[in-house]
Amino acid sequence: MEKTAIEPTRAENYPDWYQQVVKAAELAETSAVRGCMVIKPWGYAVWENIRTGLDGLFKATGHVNAYFPLFIPLRFLEQEAEHVDGFAKECAVVTHHRLEAGPDGGLVPAGELEEPLVVRPTSETIIGETYAKWVQSYRDLPILVNQWANVVRWEMRTRMFLRTAEFLWQEGHTAHETREEAWEETLQMLEVYRQFAEEYMAMPVLTGEKTEGERFPGAVHTFCIEAMMQDRKALQAGTSHFLGQNFAKASGIQFQSREGKLEYAWTTSWGVSTRLIGGMIMTHADDDGMVMPPRLAPSHVAILPIIRKPEDEETVLAFCEKAAAALRQHVYHGRGVEVVVDKRDVNAGEKSWGWIKKGIPVVLEIGPRDLASHSVFVYRRDKTRKDRYGMPLEDFARGIVALLDDIQGNLLARARDLRDSNTREIDDMDTFRAFFTPEDKERPEIHGGFARSHWCGRADCEKSINDALSVTIRCIPFDREKTGPGPCIVCGREGPGRVVFAKAY
RNA sequence: CGGGGAGUAGCUCAGCCUGGUAGAGCGCCAGCUUUGGGAGCUGGAUGUCGCAGGUUCGAAUCCUGUCUCCCCGACCA
Numbered sequence: 001m002e003k004t005a006i007e008p009t010r011a012e013n014y015p016d017w018y019q020q021v022v023k024a025a026e027l028a029e030t031s032a033v034r035g036c037m038v039i040k041p042w043g044y045a046v047w048e049n050i051r052t053g054l055d056g057l058f059k060a061t062g063h064v065n066a067y068f069p070l071f072i073p074l075r076f077l078e079q080e081a082e083h084v085d086g087f088a089k090e091c092a093v094v095t096h097h098r099l100e101a102g103p104d105g106g107l108v109p110a111g112e113l114e115e116p117l118v119v120r121p122t123s124e125t126i127i128g129e130t131y132a133k134w135v136q137s138y139r140d141l142p143i144l145v146n147q148w149a150n151v152v153r154w155e156m157r158t159r160m161f162l163r164t165a166e167f168l169w170q171e172g173h174t175a176h177e178t179r180e181e182a183w184e185e186t187l188q189m190l191e192v193y194r195q196f197a198e199e200y201m202a203m204p205v206l207t208g209e210k211t212e213g214e215r216f217p218g219a220v221h222t223f224c225i226e227a228m229m230q231d232r233k234a235l236q237a238g239t240s241h242f243l244g245q246n247f248a249k250a251s252g253i254q255f256q257s258r259e260g261k262l263e264y265a266w267t268t269s270w271g272v273s274t275r276l277i278g279g280m281i282m283t284h285a286d287d288d289g290m291v292m293p294p295r296l297a298p299s300h301v302a303i304l305p306i307i308r309k310p311e312d313e314e315t316v317l318a319f320c321e322k323a324a325a326a327l328r329q330h331v332y333h334g335r336g337v338e339v340v341v342d343k344r345d346v347n348a349g350e351k352s353w354g355w356i357k358k359g360i361p362v363v364l365e366i367g368p369r370d371l372a373s374h375s376v377f378v379y380r381r382d383k384t385r386k387d388r389y390g391m392p393l394e395d396f397a398r399g400i401v402a403l404l405d406d407i408q409g410n411l412l413a414r415a416r417d418l419r420d421s422n423t424r425e426i427d428d429m430d431t432f433r434a435f436f437t438p439e440d441k442e443r444p445e446i447h448g449g450f451a452r453s454h455w456c457g458r459a460d461c462e463k464s465i466n467d468a469l470s471v472t473i474r475c476i477p478f479d480r481e482k483t484g485p486g487p488c489i490v491c492g493r494e495g496p497g498r499v500v501f502a503k504a505y
Numbered sequence: 506c507g508g509g510g511a512g513u514a515g516c517u518c519a520g521c522c523u524g525g526u527a528g529a530g531c532g533c534c535a536g537c538u539u540u541g542g543g544a545g546c547u548g549g550a551u552g553u554c555g556c557a558g559g560u561u562c563g564a565a566u567c568c569u570g571u572c573u574c575c576c577c578g579a580c581c582a
Contacts, residue, residue: 005543017578030574090581097561145539156580157507163581216582236582275582285556308540349543356543367541470578505582 004287007096014231014446021281022160024357025290033166035158038273042358045298047168047279051148054170054198054272055190061171064145068126070150071117076125079250083124090154092119092165119152122378124218124243124269127173128251135265136392138177143183161278162235162470162505169273175253175265179244184264186242187489189270190223193238202229202274202293202411203283204419205237206450206500208475213459216269220244226474226500228419229282232449234474234502236281243320278505283415290359291381293411295405299329299338301400302355306348306367317343320366321374326397332404360478361407364396366376382410422449425483432489436469436503451472452498457489464490465501474500 006024010017022028027043039047047390055065071094098111113309120126131143172189176182190207197205205225215222219241227235247263248254257263284291285476294300305320307313324339331337342351355363365377365388376396379388380403396403426432435451438444448471453463455473468470480497488495 013576019575032573034573139548151582153581157578159575167582169582239582271582273582296507301509304542306541308542348540351542353543365541369541408563 001147003502004330005289006287009287010230011446015482017287018278019100019160021285021289021357023283027161027277027281029288030160031337032482033163033165033240035155037160037164039168039479041435042298043277044298046275046280046292049296049298050200050272050276051170054147054192054196055146057196058170058172060147061144061188061192063146063174065148066145067147067149067452068120068123068130070120072120072123072126074116074118076129076251077118079125080099080218082245083250084216087121090402091121092152092154093117094119098392103476109117110223115384120149121151121153121171122269122271123147123149123151123171124247125251128247128253128267129177130174130200131265131267132252132254135175137256137359139177141177141255141265142181143175144172144185145171145174159278159505162309163275163282167274169271171269173269175248176267177255177257177265179266182244182268183242186221186223186240186270188266190238190240193225193240193272196272197227197237197279198412200293200295201280201283202295202408202415203237203279204412204416206477208480208500210239211459211462211473211476211499213462214242216244216470218246218250220246224475227279227283228415228450228502229279229505230285230418231282231384232444232502233280233423234450234500235275236270236474236504237276238270239472241268243267243269252439284411285359288353289357291297291411291493292359293359294361294408295333297338297359297361298333299340299360300404301337301339301362302360303339303362303364303366304348304351304355305341306344308368312368314469316366316368316369317341323364323366323393323397326393329401330397330400332401337404352379361404362400368406381408382414419450424449424451426451426453426484426489427488433469436471448503451501452483453489453501454486454495454497455499456491456493456495458488458491458493461488469503470505471501474502474504476500 006017008016008021008051025042026040028037028039031038082098094117095111096112099107100110103109134140134143148170150166150168155163156163158164171222174185176185194205194207197203198216205227207225210222210224216239221242223240224236225238227237229235245264245266247267253265254262255265273325281290284293303324305316307316320341324341327337327339344351351361359381361381370376375392376386378396379385426435432451432453438447462473476499483498485494485496
């Protein structure tokens with residue numbers, strides 16, 4: 001078997017493989033603070049690209065950015081009962097505003113606050129308070145604001161990018177005059193997420209609604225994009241919430257309507273987080289490390305000068321710079337093609353494996369022999385190292401945008417194949433149970449996937465499956481009705497159509 | 506927060522059961538060799554053995570506490 005850059009491989013130990021990829025690709029590392037990670041430059045650049053891409057889509061749909069406080073007065077959180085229940089158990093609370101020298105030389109908190117402040121786990125309440133002031137009349141609506149921020153949820157169990165105590169995200173908060181308008185907004189933003197996931201991340205997603213049990217605390221309806229990872233588990237990659245008038249009532253967002261009556265606004269909220277990076281890793285990375293979809297890759301092309309004799313150095317480097325300059329003239333989806341010429345004085349193998357592990361879409365090797373033929377030696381990250389080929393620089397440069405698009409398309413197609421080939425319609429409990437049970441319980445192999453089965457709509461049936469198999473309903477697809485009615489996989493009562501069951505992150 | 510595993514050189518880990526004052530491989534540094542690709546040889550540097558107490562003449566090793574990481578569970582983006 002070929003030696004892989006990442007050990008263990010996905011098949012050997014998926015969770016461990018994931019950790020090793022994060023490390024080997026230099027995306028992030030653990031920090032001195034429990035549950036919090038340091039996002040390293042290569043990983044942060046991915047987040048910057050996610051932000052730029054999404055921000056453009058938000059602006060295109062009429063949204064603007066603003067910033068609200070990190071600290072939320074405790075009483076704000078208390079205003080919406082379900083919301084409190086949902087977040088109370090994972091809040092970091094600030095109770096003091098000063099440090100004083102303690103008896104044994106250390107520092108101790110002093111100056112207790114009259115009212116504790118909660119580090120935002122999400123901002124519905126503080127933004128609601130603000131909107132209440134902004135909104136007087138129907139003329140003040142809609143409010144279409146997004147915030148790029150960090151939030152803190154004191155999680156019991158953390159995992160790099162997928163669940164950390166502090167994470168970066170985007171939260172959109174909108175207020176509308178009518179139910180219909182808020183409803184449309186909720187679905188519009190879900191569609192933005194779907195488009196972003198598929199077109200930018202090359203990560204195919206299902207769209208649909210969450211069941212009551214999986215709903216955002218305080219929301220009336222929660223919609224989601226749901227992706228399948230390479231271990232066939234589901235990842236909730238983004239959510240869009242229709243909040244009805246719940247938060248408007250809690251925060252007092254009222255306005256005088258066209259008829260002169262005082263009414264509560266209809267609000268929505270929607271968000272995606274640095275978890276998307278975890279999704280990208282588990283969708284595309286392989287046993288040699290990260291595989292970056294070109295549209296979000298920090299850099300597109302790494303050029304490795306192959307210098308064997310000192311006298312070749314000058315001419316080879318000059319040709320590498322020439323190649324880089326030629327590539328940089330091309331524009332890839334609104335962004336100049338980004339090229340790194342890796343002149344580091346480390347050995348060639350380590351250098352090229354370094355870029356493979358980082359997942360850069362294309363590696364060019366350029367040595368003395370290429371100078372004469374004016375050509376480059378090309379490796380693309382979505383193919384094997386055996387598929388490398390040489391070609392004239394001019395042709396390569398002319399085709400770079402098409403090449404990146406081809407890689408992007410390949411990654412999406414590959415991910416879609418994996419998902420589709422591991423999605424099954426299942427109509428009886430024995431098959432369902434077998435689908436979600438590993439053959440080797442001591443060392444569970446990769447198994448399961450998405451099961452499209454009938455469900456009667458009762459929380460009891462959902463819960464019994466979760467209790468027995470750790471499988472949950474990931475989403476109720478919008479096209480559910482198309483599959484026709486059928487008997488619930490658990491109780492046999494008729495339901496209106498199939499829903500998607502899976503193990504989840 | 507419950508169960509399991511682990512923290513020893515930059516990295517991966519051995520040593521711990523049966524206490525005697527720290528090792529290997531990789532990486533790093535130097536020299537030579539090699540030269541279309543994760544190189545070879547020779548030499549060298551590197552550790553308050555996670556942290557704090559305790560037992561002991563003596564602790565990486567035994568005991569207690571504590572912190573962190575990983576896996577499973579409950580909870581969650």
